[in-house]
Amino acid sequence: MIEEALLEIKRGTAEIIDNERIEKLLKAYFEDGKTYTVKAGFDPTAPDLHLGHTVLLQKLATFQKYGARIQFLIGSFTATIGDPTGKNATRKVLTQEDIVKNIESYTTQAFKILDKEKTDIVYNHEWLDALGSAGMLQLASNLTVARMLERDDFSKRYTSQTPIAVSEFMYPLLQGYDSVHLKSDIEIGGTDQKFNLLMGRQLQKSYEVKKQQAVLMMPILEGLDGIQKMSKSLGNYIGVSDEPNDMFGKVLSISDALMWRYFELLSTKSLDEISDIKNGVQNGSLHPKKVKEELALEITARFHSLEEAQNAKAEFDKVHAKSQIPTDIEEFSCDGEIWIAKALVDCNIEPSTSQARRDIKQGGVKINQEKVSDEKLELTTGEYLLQVGKRKFAKLKVN
RNA sequence: GGUGAGGUAGUCAAGUGGCCAACGACGGCGGACUGUAAAUCCGCUCCCUACGGGUUCAUAGGUUCGACUCCUAUCCUCACCA
Numbered sequence: 001m002i003e004e005a006l007l008e009i010k011r012g013t014a015e016i017i018d019n020e021r022i023e024k025l026l027k028a029y030f031e032d033g034k035t036y037t038v039k040a041g042f043d044p045t046a047p048d049l050h051l052g053h054t055v056l057l058q059k060l061a062t063f064q065k066y067g068a069r070i071q072f073l074i075g076s077f078t079a080t081i082g083d084p085t086g087k088n089a090t091r092k093v094l095t096q097e098d099i100v101k102n103i104e105s106y107t108t109q110a111f112k113i114l115d116k117e118k119t120d121i122v123y124n125h126e127w128l129d130a131l132g133s134a135g136m137l138q139l140a141s142n143l144t145v146a147r148m149l150e151r152d153d154f155s156k157r158y159t160s161q162t163p164i165a166v167s168e169f170m171y172p173l174l175q176g177y178d179s180v181h182l183k184s185d186i187e188i189g190g191t192d193q194k195f196n197l198l199m200g201r202q203l204q205k206s207y208e209v210k211k212q213q214a215v216l217m218m219p220i221l222e223g224l225d226g227i228q229k230m231s232k233s234l235g236n237y238i239g240v241s242d243e244p245n246d247m248f249g250k251v252l253s254i255s256d257a258l259m260w261r262y263f264e265l266l267s268t269k270s271l272d273e274i275s276d277i278k279n280g281v282q283n284g285s286l287h288p289k290k291v292k293e294e295l296a297l298e299i300t301a302r303f304h305s306l307e308e309a310q311n312a313k314a315e316f317d318k319v320h321a322k323s324q325i326p327t328d329i330e331e332f333s334c335d336g337e338i339w340i341a342k343a344l345v346d347c348n349i350e351p352s353t354s355q356a357r358r359d360i361k362q363g364g365v366k367i368n369q370e371k372v373s374d375e376k377l378e379l380t381t382g383e384y385l386l387q388v389g390k391r392k393f394a395k396l397k398v399n
Numbered sequence: 400g401g402u403g404a405g406g407u408a409g410u411c412a413a414g415u416g417g418c419c420a421a422c423g424a425c426g427g428c429g430g431a432c433u434g435u436a437a438a439u440c441c442g443c444u445c446c447c448u449a450c451g452g453g454u455u456c457a458u459a460g461g462u463u464c465g466a467c468u469c470c471u472a473u474c475c476u477c478a479c480c481a
Contacts, residue, residue, distance in 0.1 A: 163476065225426095226437090255437050289434045320435050339448055355428080358443055364429040376448070389429060 002026050005066045012055070012265050014191045014219040017198070021214040025185055029067030038063045039071040039184035039200075039213070041124075041175060042110075043078070047102040049109045050237035051299070052221040052230035055265045057113040059188055059218055070119045071182050072110070074103055077125035078174060109240045112303060127181045128174060139173050142206050143199075148172070151195040172196045176203040183209050188216040192229075221265055224250060226258040244304045245326075248312035251296035256288050259295060267298055325369075325385065326393060333397040340365075340377040347386055347394035356388075364389050 005026055010016065028034040040060055042053075049057075060070050076099055107121060131139070148169050149155050157164050176199030179187055183204075189197050194217060201212040220229040223236025230237045238250045254262065263274050280286035293313065300309035319326045332347045341356035344365065350356040359365050360375040366387040367379075379398050386394045 249435075253435060256434095257437075259436085287434080288436080292434085292436080316435090323435095341448075352446065353448075354446060355444085357449085359429055362429045362442065378448095390435060 002030050005030075008062055009059075009066070009216075011062075011271060012059075012218065013216055015194070015217045016214070017201075017216075018212065018214040021211070022186060022216070025214075026066060033067075035067050035069055036185040037071050037182065038068045039073055039179060039182055039187040040189065041073040041075055041178065042106065043075045044099050044102040044106055047105040048232060049106060049240040050230055050232060051240070051262075051266060052223075052237065053110075054113060054240065055218050055221050056188060056190070057110055058266070058268075059216070061113050061115065063186070063188075064115045064118045068118070068186070070114060071184060072107070072114070072119050072121045073178055073182070074099075074106075074121060074123045075175075076103075076123040077128040078171060112240065122182065124174070124178050124181075128177070131177070136170070139177055139203075140170065142203060143169075143173065145169075153192070153195075172199045173203070176200040179213055180204050180207045180209055184213045185211070186214045186216060188218065190220050191217045192220060193217070219261075219265065222258060222261060224254055226255050238299075240303055242303075244300050244308040244312040245315055247300045247303065248296045248309065248316055251299055252292055252316065254292070256292070259288070259292050262299075263295060267295060269298075320390075329385070329393045329395050331395040331397065333399060335399050337378045337380055338396075338398060340367075340372060340379060341375065343379055343384075343396055344386060344388060344394075347396055349386065349388045349392040349394050359388055 002023070006023065009022065009026075016022070025034075025036040029036065038060060040056055060068075064070060103121075111119075149158060151172065154164060154168075172195055175196045178184075179200030180203050184200070187197050187200050194215075197215040197217065201215065204212045222228065223230035223234060224238070225234075225236045228234055228236060232239075238247055242250070251262070260274075260278065263269065263277070264271075267274065269277075277286060277291055281288050281291055297309050297313060300312055304312075315327060318324045330347070334343070334346065338346075340360070341350070341353040344350040344356040344359075345353055350359065356365070357375045360372055363371055363373070365372045368385050369387075379396070381398050384396045384398070386396055
């Protein structure tokens with residue numbers, strides 16, 4: 001039983017530090033029903049969760065299955081200070097209201113995966129506000145600059161001459177201090193968080209918390225491009241609240257190689273099942289497209305319903321496999337004659353008339369399924385189906 | 400605070416008085432081929448009802464017939480020194 005739990009917990013992890021501790025915690029749970037705490041931090045700067053986050057959430061859900069209470073830590077303190085990556089110095093500092101709003105949408109999304117009953121939402125401003133400048137300095141004295149520069153992210157930026165704000169040095173410390181305050185037994189995070197996660201262990205030791213937290217790291221999920229990590233700002237993400245059609249389509253657009261990563265990190269199929277599927281594809285008995293469709297179906301159904309997922313699949317087949325027109329197309333209307341390029345911009349399927357002209361010239365624009373070749377075309381009264389490329393559609397009614 | 404280097408399109412990066420709306424690479428978009436995959440090939444890539452016009456090379460001024468290129472001030476980044 002413990003073996004099984006361990007196996008499931010280890011699935012897909014990139015690295016585990018202090019495996020023994022985890023085994024002991026599980027043993028205590030199975031033998032004496034003792035619960036333990038697993039901490040995970042979330043940054044409430046953006047209100048939307050994507051599949052990259054759910055890798056972590058799914059792992060937390062697994063822990064909940066085996067006796068854990070989740071400390072769902074909201075970085076409310078850090079969010080009011082500014083952007084921790086320093087990449088974008090101009091990013092707005094969030095107001096309390098923004099944060100509250102973000103957190104609300106955040107948690108409702110998270111509870112699609114997590115068990116609410118076994119989750120404690122905690123806010124780090126509650127104890128970090130109280131720390132004060134003296135406490136902050138004392139905290140900072142736990143670490144040297146040289147040690148701080150060991151962090152991959154910092155050393156890279158330092159050598160590449162990208163600015164690092166002094167305040168950024170505080171983030172790992174603050175995150176570590178959260179673990180001190182919460183006396184977390186385990187903390188999980190992405191591999192990019194390794195330094196910060198370890199800081200928790202070090203600080204727990206310095207502040208004499210009885211036991212250091214075990215650390216479990218999940219790999220970073222690649223985005224749709226298969227290269228960079230999934231993130232909203234890169235636009236290569238699948239959002240938890242994406243429409244079923246989008247979600248299904250996005251999953252299907254990933255490359256075959258990437259598909260296996262998604263299987264491992266996102267699917268609930270067992271590892272054995274997955275390797276069976278993989279073999280099937282390799283020896284040609286399974287078509288990769290079919291396999292990918294199944295994955296897309298599973299993921300879409302998790303966040304919507306099986307029915308909606310199946311509808312999405314049907315819609316997808318209709319539009320792409322048979323290149324028919326989608327069911328729901330946004331409708332626009334205008335008065336009087338309108339120039340085709342302008343119409344495309346007004347319908348939000350082209351960013352500028354210049355771009356529209358280029359696409360027309362290249363044969364990428366269709367009206368009612370017919371290629372448009374005249375870039376000076378004026379649309380007279382009537383209803384039109386406009387299309388740019390393969391996937392952008394709009395209906396326009398000219399009065 | 401001092402000295403030096405630097406800030407060019409989504410990103411990286413050429414360009415050092417007219418040939419510059421600005422080489423190239425990546426990304427992105429359109430097309431072909433496909434499984435809306437990958438790979439490959441072709442084209443496009445500031446805006447504007449456009450063989451023309453407008454606005455760009457950190458910001459604000461100046462010199463010049465003419466500036467991304469020269470001058471001045473300001474802001475920002477990096478390195479070394481303090």
